[in-house]
Amino acid sequence: MTQTPAESSETTGVVSRRGFLASAGVVSSYVAAGAAGFAGGALTLNAASASTPEREAELRAQQQSATIPFYGEYQAGIMTPLQAYGTYAAFTLKPGTGIDQARAMMQLLTDDAARLAKGKPTLPDGEPFLATEPARLTSTFGFGPGFFSKLGLQGGLPDGFAELPSFSIDKLQPEYSGGDLVIHVGADNPLTVAHAARQLSRTAHTFAEPLWSQSGFNRPQYGVPSDQTGRNLFGQVDGTVNPRSENEFDAQVWASGGPSWFRDGTCLVVRRIQMDFAGWDKLDDTKKESAMGRRLSNGAPLTGSTEFDAPDLSAKFENGLSVIPSFSHVRRSRMGTDAEKFLRRPLNYEDGLLASGEPNAGLIFAAYMADIQKQFVPVQQRLADLDLMNTWTTPIGSAVFALPPGCQPGGYIGEGLLG
Amino acid sequence: MKNSTSATKRGFSLVAVVVAALALVGCAPATPEPVTPTASDVWIKAIPELMDGMAMTGVFMTLENPSEEDISLVGATNTTEGLTETPMEIHEVIMGDDGEMKMQMVEGGIVIPAGGSVELKPGGYHVMYWDLLKPIPVGSNVTLTLEFSNGTTLDVDAVARDISTYAG
Numbered sequence: 001m002t003q004t005p006a007e008s009s010e011t012t013g014v015v016s017r018r019g020f021l022a023s024a025g026v027v028s029s030y031v032a033a034g035a036a037g038f039a040g041g042a043l044t045l046n047a048a049s050a051s052t053p054e055r056e057a058e059l060r061a062q063q064q065s066a067t068i069p070f071y072g073e074y075q076a077g078i079m080t081p082l083q084a085y086g087t088y089a090a091f092t093l094k095p096g097t098g099i100d101q102a103r104a105m106m107q108l109l110t111d112d113a114a115r116l117a118k119g120k121p122t123l124p125d126g127e128p129f130l131a132t133e134p135a136r137l138t139s140t141f142g143f144g145p146g147f148f149s150k151l152g153l154q155g156g157l158p159d160g161f162a163e164l165p166s167f168s169i170d171k172l173q174p175e176y177s178g179g180d181l182v183i184h185v186g187a188d189n190p191l192t193v194a195h196a197a198r199q200l201s202r203t204a205h206t207f208a209e210p211l212w213s214q215s216g217f218n219r220p221q222y223g224v225p226s227d228q229t230g231r232n233l234f235g236q237v238d239g240t241v242n243p244r245s246e247n248e249f250d251a252q253v254w255a256s257g258g259p260s261w262f263r264d265g266t267c268l269v270v271r272r273i274q275m276d277f278a279g280w281d282k283l284d285d286t287k288k289e290s291a292m293g294r295r296l297s298n299g300a301p302l303t304g305s306t307e308f309d310a311p312d313l314s315a316k317f318e319n320g321l322s323v324i325p326s327f328s329h330v331r332r333s334r335m336g337t338d339a340e341k342f343l344r345r346p347l348n349y350e351d352g353l354l355a356s357g358e359p360n361a362g363l364i365f366a367a368y369m370a371d372i373q374k375q376f377v378p379v380q381q382r383l384a385d386l387d388l389m390n391t392w393t394t395p396i397g398s399a400v401f402a403l404p405p406g407c408q409p410g411g412y413i414g415e416g417l418l419g
Numbered sequence: 420m421k422n423s424t425s426a427t428k429r430g431f432s433l434v435a436v437v438v439a440a441l442a443l444v445g446c447a448p449a450t451p452e453p454v455t456p457t458a459s460d461v462w463i464k465a466i467p468e469l470m471d472g473m474a475m476t477g478v479f480m481t482l483e484n485p486s487e488e489d490i491s492l493v494g495a496t497n498t499t500e501g502l503t504e505t506p507m508e509i510h511e512v513i514m515g516d517d518g519e520m521k522m523q524m525v526e527g528g529i530v531i532p533a534g535g536s537v538e539l540k541p542g543g544y545h546v547m548y549w550d551l552l553k554p555i556p557v558g559s560n561v562t563l564t565l566e567f568s569n570g571t572t573l574d575v576d577a578v579a580r581d582i583s584t585y586a587g
Contacts, residue, residue: 104558108580123462124580126541206467206557206581 063188064133070117072406073264075413077138078343078368079249082230083186084220086347087197088270088364090179090399091208093150102151103418105207106141109183110412112203113139113196122199135189137196141413142268142401146180156417158255158262158402160371164269167384169395176272176397179211184268184366188220212397214272216347216364228307229299232348232363234280234392236292237299239344240307241334252341255370261416264405267372272349272397275362280392291388293330301330327388333379340379342369362393372400454486455571456531463548464541465557465579476555477510477545478563478577481538484531491528494566495546498574502561505550512542522547528568541582555579 068076093102112122117137121128148157166172181204185196193215201210219230229239243252255262280288285296293311294301301311302323311330315323324331347364354360369375383390404414461480484490495507508524515521520542529544531537539545546563555561557579565573 101558104556108558108578111578123460123578124464124541124582126582202581202583206465 064135065119066136066188067118067134068136068138070114070139071408074254075140075265075403075406076117077140077184077186078253078266078345078403080136080138080186081221082218082345083136083138084188085190085193085215085217086184086186086345086364087193087213087215088366089183089185089197089201089213090144090211091181091183091201091204092178092211093147093180093208097150097207099151099153099418101207102147102414103412105181105204106414106418107412108203109139109141109200110407112200113141113413114409116196116199122203124202125199127195130191130195131199133189133192135187135192137185137187137192139196139200140184140186140403142182142184142403143414143417144178144180144182144399144401146178148402150180153417156259156261158259158265158267158371159257160373160375161267161400161402162373163400164372164377164380164398167380167395169384169390170398171394171396172398173396176212176214177399179399179401181208182268182270182399182401190217214270214347214349214364214397216349218347230346232346233275233277233350233361234288235296237294237307238346238363240294240299241341243341243343248341249343251338252375253343253368253370257371262402262404266368266370266403267376268401268403269365269367269369269372269376270397270399270401271365271395273363273365274360274394274396276392276394277359277361290325290328291391293324293328325388327386329383329387329389332382332385332387335382336378340375342367342375342379344368368403453569453571454484454490455573456482456484456490456492456565456567458482458565458573458575461575461577462580463555463561463577465559465581466551466555467557467581469551469554474549474551476548476551477541478548478561479539479541479545480575480577481536482529482531483536484533487533488569489530489533490571491530491568492546492565493528493568496564496566497548498562498564501552502555503548503550503552507563508547508549509544510547511544557581 068080070076097105115122116131116139117134119132119134119137121131125131145157145161145163148154183197183200183204185193185200187193187196197213197215201213229237229242232238243249250256253266255265255267283291289295289302299307301309303312303315304310311324311334313322313324313331313334317323322331345366345368347366348361349364350359350361352360367376404416407413407415458480461478463478464476466474466476478495482492492509494509497503497507509528510522511525511529512520512522525544529537529539537544546565559579561577561579563575563577565575567573
């Protein structure tokens with residue numbers, strides 16, 4: 001099943017387009033409509049046509065039965081338009097887990113995930129009826145640095161894949177950091193996410209101990225789709241500069257360097273960002289917008305009028321001050337080159353109260369890129385050095401994972417490394 | 420690739436077995452060829468360690484009968500080397516007179532209705548392994564031969580799975 005590099009390079013153009021379309025969710029009209037920029041507005045459902053009870057029932061059935069193919073050139077759940085709910089669960093390999101056990105674990109996880117993606121229960125599923133509404137369910141797997149070192153597979157480490165350096169802004173807590181294995185589940189139905197995460201966690205648990213689990217949510221992408229990117233809990237539009245075309249994914253997300261088993265894989269950075277709502281609430285809109293460099297109303301840069309206008313970092317007021325201030329998030333994150341772009345699939349979290357009585361809430365920042373060192377670290381370093389948003393946000397968890405390419409029926413995720 | 424647990428791969432091997440079985444019975448053209456049921460989603464409850472009195476487990480699957488007559492699963496034989504020397508049994512779980520659930524052999528076997536299917540699952544019908552001589556780790560495979568009332572047999576490959584979430 002594993003393609004040799006020669007085979008891959010000959011067929012990349014064709015396979016990659018097919019993988020892209022499958023992964024982008026061309027399975028039902030609402031998915032295509034939700035993927036503004038992916039599928040070019042194949043909008044068949046709108047507020048007017050969804051207004052009858054029959055239409056709403058039809059829409060709901062479509063939402064709940066929609067499936068994303070598990071098998072393909074790339075793992076699902078990366079290029080897939082962001083689902084409304086998601087969970088990232090990390091594990092550490094048990095001491096007795098060697099390569100044979102790791103292979104068995106990935107074969108079983110692959111089998112589970114392929115069944116769940118079709119709305120079918122796993123083999124040992126005790127609650128099979130919870131599997132029947134896939135709602136664009138995707139299950140995505142990745143390996144942390146410890147997976148390679150514990151299994152003696154250091155030779156298979158992807159280029160640029162290593163733990164992040166420590167940043168001055170970090171206040172990392174062990175309960176949200178690290179891990180040898182990550183399982184990421186996403187779907188438009190929270191019950192579906194919970195069930196899939198539990199099924200997959202059970203399978204993993206034979207071979208690995210649970211380390212942490214983080215769940216979050218987003219605006220659903222079904223129903224009345226919007227061209228505007230989703231918002232975080234500070235109300236900011238988040239994810240404007242994400243890759244959207246196949247070429248952008250090839251350039252930013254899918255690994256093309258070494259080692260060969262990792263071709264069409266990608267790297268994942270998961271950081272838990274706690275938000276200080278008490279501090280944020282004291283700001284007026286002008287201060288909030290200058291901290292970000294974007295307008296709250298629609299995410300447009302302060303030098304533009306629509307979300308996708310390019311920020312003009314050189315624009316100045318008459319008094320000589322920059323319209324997009326030196327400390328703003330947009331300027332700090334954009335100072336690099338095109339080589340420093342990557343995909344973000346963030347989830348918001350809201351998890352009860354802190355001891356202070358403030359909301360225990362924030363952002364599960366999840367970023368995907370071919371090379372962590374080249375694409376992510378320089379951006380994060382600039383933000384750590386100077387970004388006014390650091391005043392109200394604190395990274396409290398951090399982990400990195402290498403996500404293998406997808407697999408075909410009969411194969412399993414990670415076969416290039418473990419086979 | 421080896422030890423693949425994918426449904427597709429098992430499906431292919433099952434097809435091969437069915438074809439082989441049909442080819443064998445095809446030598447007697449005068450009588451109607453008995454139909455071999457198909458098995459899918461075959462798995463066995465893993466036994467990571469042998470413990471006193473616990474050296475037994477169950478095999479579960481979905482059996483389909485494409486023929487126009489009922490066929491029963493009447494027996495099974497282990498084909499995994501060194502796994503057990505005790506005959507296997509076809510079981511069901513029923514509520515006894517005392518209200519307790521208990522396991523017993525199925526009189527006449529498990530009926531797969533004509534044109535229908537039957538599910539073997541935990542707490543219900545299962546194929547029983549007794550007196551295991553070695554553990555069955557999660558992810559390993561066990562082979563056995565199913566025997567049906569019409570004289571046909573079917574080789575199946577069961578993947579070992581754990582059914583409790585945090586059993587250690």
